[in-house]
Amino acid sequence: MKFFIDTANLQQIKEAQDMGILDGVTTNPSLMAKEGITGHDNIIQHYIDICNIVDGDVSAEVIATDFEGIVKEGEALANLHEQIVVKVPMIREGVKAIKYFSDKGIKTNCTLVFSVGQALLAAKAGATYVSPFIGRLDDISSDGLSLITDIRQVYDNYDFDTQILAASIRHTMHVIDCARIGADVMTGPLSSIEGLLKHPLTDSGLEKFLADYRKTNS
Numbered sequence: 001m002k003f004f005i006d007t008a009n010l011q012q013i014k015e016a017q018d019m020g021i022l023d024g025v026t027t028n029p030s031l032m033a034k035e036g037i038t039g040h041d042n043i044i045q046h047y048i049d050i051c052n053i054v055d056g057d058v059s060a061e062v063i064a065t066d067f068e069g070i071v072k073e074g075e076a077l078a079n080l081h082e083q084i085v086v087k088v089p090m091i092r093e094g095v096k097a098i099k100y101f102s103d104k105g106i107k108t109n110c111t112l113v114f115s116v117g118q119a120l121l122a123a124k125a126g127a128t129y130v131s132p133f134i135g136r137l138d139d140i141s142s143d144g145l146s147l148i149t150d151i152r153q154v155y156d157n158y159d160f161d162t163q164i165l166a167a168s169i170r171h172t173m174h175v176i177d178c179a180r181i182g183a184d185v186m187t188g189p190l191s192s193i194e195g196l197l198k199h200p201l202t203d204s205g206l207e208k209f210l211a212d213y214r215k216t217n218s
Contacts, residue, residue: 001178001179001183001184001185001186002023002024002056002163002184002185002186003016003021003022003023003185003186003193004022004023004024004025004026004056004057004059004165004185004186004187004188005022005025005026005187005188005189005190005193006025006026006027006031006167006169006187006188006189007025007027007031007189007190008027008031008032008034008035008037008046008050009035010049010050010053012189012190013025013050013053013054014053015190016190016193017053017054017055019193021193022054022055022056023055023056023057023185024054024056024057024058024059024083024085024185024187025050025054025056025057025058025059026058026059026087026109026131026165026167026187027047027050027058027059027060027061028061028087028111029043029061029063032046044080047060047077047080047081047084048080048081051080051081051083051084054083055083056083057083057084057085057107057128057129058081058083058084058085059084059085059086059087059109059111059129060077060080060084060085060086060087061087061111062074062077062086062087062088062089065089065091065093065094066093067093067096067097067100070088070093070094070097071097071100071101073086074086074088074097074101074106074108075104075106078101078106078107084107085107085108085109085128085129086101086106086107086108086109087108087109087111087131088101088108088109088110088111088127089110089111089112090110090111090112090113090114090118090121090122094110095110095121095122095125096125098110098122098125098126098127099125099126101126102125102126102127103126107128107129108126108127108128108129109127109128109129109130109131109165110122110125110127110129110130110131111131111167112131112133113130113131113132113133114132114133114136114137114147115147116147116150116151116154118130119132119151119154119155119162119164120154122162123155123158123160123161123162126162127162128162128163129162129163129164129165129184129185130151130162130163130164130165131165131166131167131187132144132147132148132151132164132165132166132167133167133168134147134148134166134167134168134169134174134178135167135168135169135170135174136168137168138170144168145174145177145178145181148164148166148178148181148182148183149181149182151164152164152181152182152183163184163185164182164183164184164185165183165184165185165186165187166178166183166185166186166187167187167188168188169186169187169188169189169192170188170192171191171192171195172191172192172193172195172196172198174186174188174192175188175192175193175195175196176196
């Protein structure tokens with residue numbers, strides 16, 4: 001499973017990259033604003049800065065909701081850097097744009113997906129990634145992980161190439177559960193990835209090893 005980090009924070013992206021396990025980045029206007037990145041030129045430069053840190057795909061989101069606007073923004077974003085993936089919302093005009101981008105060889109990430117039907121449309125249109133928001137489903141007492149399972153089955157039934165990118169990851173168990181059920185990619189905060197490092201027996205075992213070493217070398 002690929003590990004993406006969902007942030008616009010360059011320091012956190014660098015930390016994940018330095019761990020040697022980062023495969024890409026997803027971000028959006030809300031995450032940009034959280035880091036104080038505002039204004040078209042600043043946002044564009046920030047996308048380039050992110051691409052210069054990581055080796056893998058970087059999802060950059062369009063703002064337009066009409067076909068012509070999505071295409072115009074998406075092509076401009078794709079031209080910024082070869083690692084850019086155009087992030088397109090799951091709406092009628094978005095699906096049309098995904099098909100257009102697919103025919104042009106431009107990578108896409110279909111975002112705001114909450115049903116198997118939506119994921120099926122995205123795959124039919126040729127999306128590179130589809131992003132089911134499992135955390136947001138959990139927030140309204142729906143089962144986000146079940147959606148991943150169902151999409152996995154449909155994609156496997158028909159050998160779709162679209163990768164399932166589990167988004168809206170809330171915590172480390174989401175990461176583990178997504179790996180169990182076959183998500184191709186997860187994207188979440190750095191804390192959800194760093195949580196995989198932690199186990200009390202690792203901490204206590206290391207403490208004992210170091211204590212024994214000090215005894216034998218004192």
